[in-house]
Amino acid sequence: MALSLKLPELPQVLIWRYFDDEPFLHYNESSNRTDSWEPRIKRHWRAMTWARETEDLQEMVEQLKRMLAEVTGQKGQDKGLHILQATLGCELQRNGSTRGFWHLGYDGRNLLTFDQKTLTWTMDMPFTQQKKTFWEPRAPRADLVKTFLDDTCPAQLQRHLASLRSEPLDTGSPMVIVTFRNYPLGRVTLTCRAFNLYPHMATRGTLAWLQDRKLVKQKAFEPGTILPSGDRTYQIWVSIWVLPGQEPQFTCNLSYHGGNIEKRAVIVNTVSGEKTRQPSTSGVGGRVKKSLWTTMTTAFMVTSWTRKTGGDSTLLLLWWLLFFSTVLAVLTLV
Known part of the structure; x- marks a missing residue:
């Protein structure tokens, strides 16, 4: 008797959005809809807001898909599973200013980071001039990235803040x-x-x-x-x-x-002999993001899979490992 394992079809796109490092929104590729785990967002967002959020995410996905298709279509690229990862977002600081970030990864490795000061992409890993010439021109256009980091993302962050502040969570008194x-x-x-x-x-x-x-x-x-x-x-x-x-x-x-x-x-x-965190200095311990007040991060994974003989189970496992590593990496950004 022979048993065959039918592998589930890999989704082409996975999108999670984080608010202060907590997942609160995700994109469903099969339904082309955006949904939220946060009940206050669900109660306060109207159909037009959901449509706008979904449209913004879809535009970003199409941009990343074009980049991945161009990369995997180049001569000499290996067949099989390839994944383009993007983590991007913005931070609202205490003084009211904002700062954006955009990182790209390929097949589980850090690849490019956008420099907001010079409006250029820089390589994150050791590279040859050939790799630099190959990757940097294929990254999203600098003017589009600048618009997103300077305008679109801060506006989205303020919109989310307004929804959350309109109905504070009832977790009891301090x-x-x-x-x-x-x-x-x-x-x-x-x-x-x-x-x-x-x-x-x-x-x-x-x-x-x-x-x-x-x-x-x-x-x-x-x-x-x-x-x-x-x-x-x-x-x-x-x-x-x-x-x-x-x-x-x-x-x-x-x-x-x-x-x-x-x-x-x-x-x-x-607590006799308690094993809790003790201060390493005379002040309060446990520093978090140095000058941040609120941050919003969106994690994208776009896949391209050209089937080849054998190795399907290994590829599926690799895909999920890369997915979870991306989710964890989001929580350690800046």
Whole structure:
């Protein structure tokens, strides 16, 4: 008895869009429709908005398809599976300015990056002059890329922000937790963590330690120190060293736009020998994007598959590995 494995047809296009590193929108090639995982987007976007988003994505796909077809059609190119990857987007910084980025990859390797200052494409990998001459002219036109990064993407980002801000997520009130950890050298680390901070709270506020009602250490909310929680809220933490027995003298104070929360160190969640992240410096740890406030990234994968004898299962596996590596790479951009 012989068994045959019928391989599923590979999609030609996969598109995921991320908002602050969280997937919230995707494009369905079979239905030619754009959909979102974010319920607030679904409730507030009208048919015209969905059509515009879909049209913008389709135009980008056609541009990338033409590039891939031109590359794979060149003499000497191997048959089989080839994948063109693109990660592009823009960042809205705290001062209101924006910055764009556009990266291209081919068959799972970084290939080209667009330089917004010089309006040119540069190679990301070691290259010969022959490779440079081959790839750079085939990249998307610089004027079109500039228009997208300077105008189209920031407008889309502002549109998404407006939809999300119109109906904040109800994840509960801000929460403050105090923990301590004993060290063998006669010192105690007090750590105060604040959770469930909405974006409008996280733009203006402080998390501070007070000793006998006097300020000891304070940290203002900044894009470089607040951490996304994964549910559109943010968190921040601050730690100090104290001597054993001093804990009751200390109070953690969270001050934010719309409220104030205090938590005394004597009312603690005791974590003896806890294995949590400790600050590497005297300030708040865990830096995220240095000067960013909000970022939007779109990941494209466009495939070309010229069937050849044998190796179909291997090619299918390779395709999925490249897909997931692209998704992970999006989360580590800039």
